[in-house]
Amino acid sequence: MFSFIVRKISYSIVVLLGVVIVVFVLFMALPGDPARLTMGQRTDLTTLQNVNHELGLDRPKSVQLTLYLNDISPISFLKDDSANQKKYSYFKLLPLSSNYYVVLKSPYLRTSYQTSRPVAEMLLQALPNTIVLAVAAMFFALVAGIVMGVVSAVHHHHTLDHSLMLTSVLGISVPSFFAAILFQWIFAFVLSDMTGLKMTGSLYEPD
Numbered sequence: 001m002f003s004f005i006v007r008k009i010s011y012s013i014v015v016l017l018g019v020v021i022v023v024f025v026l027f028m029a030l031p032g033d034p035a036r037l038t039m040g041q042r043t044d045l046t047t048l049q050n051v052n053h054e055l056g057l058d059r060p061k062s063v064q065l066t067l068y069l070n071d072i073s074p075i076s077f078l079k080d081d082s083a084n085q086k087k088y089s090y091f092k093l094l095p096l097s098s099n100y101y102v103v104l105k106s107p108y109l110r111t112s113y114q115t116s117r118p119v120a121e122m123l124l125q126a127l128p129n130t131i132v133l134a135v136a137a138m139f140f141a142l143v144a145g146i147v148m149g150v151v152s153a154v155h156h157h158h159t160l161d162h163s164l165m166l167t168s169v170l171g172i173s174v175p176s177f178f179a180a181i182l183f184q185w186i187f188a189f190v191l192s193d194m195t196g197l198k199m200t201g202s203l204y205e206p207d
Contacts, residue, residue, distance in 0.1 A: 020072070024065055037113040071108040078103050 035051040052058045070076045078084050090105035109119035152161045188197040
């Protein structure tokens with residue numbers, strides 16, 4: 001049992017590591033300059049070079065990947081100085097040298113290139129609305145699935161059964177981002193006079 005758990009955890013770590021590396025490679029392959037996203041399009045060359053150095057983008061890609069993995073890993077190798085104490089919240093596990101330690105910390109997701117805000121803070125800010133959306137979607141899918149299943153069972157091999165089957169297959173097959181745009185267009189554009197919804201913004205707005 002213990003070996004099974006260890007094996008599954010090891011597989012999960014390998015898969016997660018592979019996903020992180022693929023995302024990192026794709027991000028590096030995308031056009032655009034993160035320094036210009038941070039400082040704007042009219043920034044002078046000296047400022048861009050300073051920002052690239054601060055973000056570590058002037059280093060070799062292998063070094064950037066190593067530093068990124070060290071940032072997001074809960075067990076990391078850090079130098080115990082004022083800069084890292086300000087950036088990370090960590091607990092020292094094992095000393096490596098006079099200033100370097102193996103530490104236990106929360107994953108550091110760095111800062112946004114566009115807003116300069118911590119990514120973890122932005123995710124936490126969006127989390128409540130994401131939970132509301134996910135719960136509402138699961139509730140809708142549960143109710144609709146039960147109703148459609150009962151109706152299909154009652155009208156087995158009839159036109160209504162085939163129509164509901166086609167609807168459920170489309171619901172499973174259509175990508176979620178396309179379905180979201182479709183529902184947005186129907187309820188916030190075509191039926192906006194009835195629903196009162198807007199194309200952008202939250203479903204509800206606090207006073």
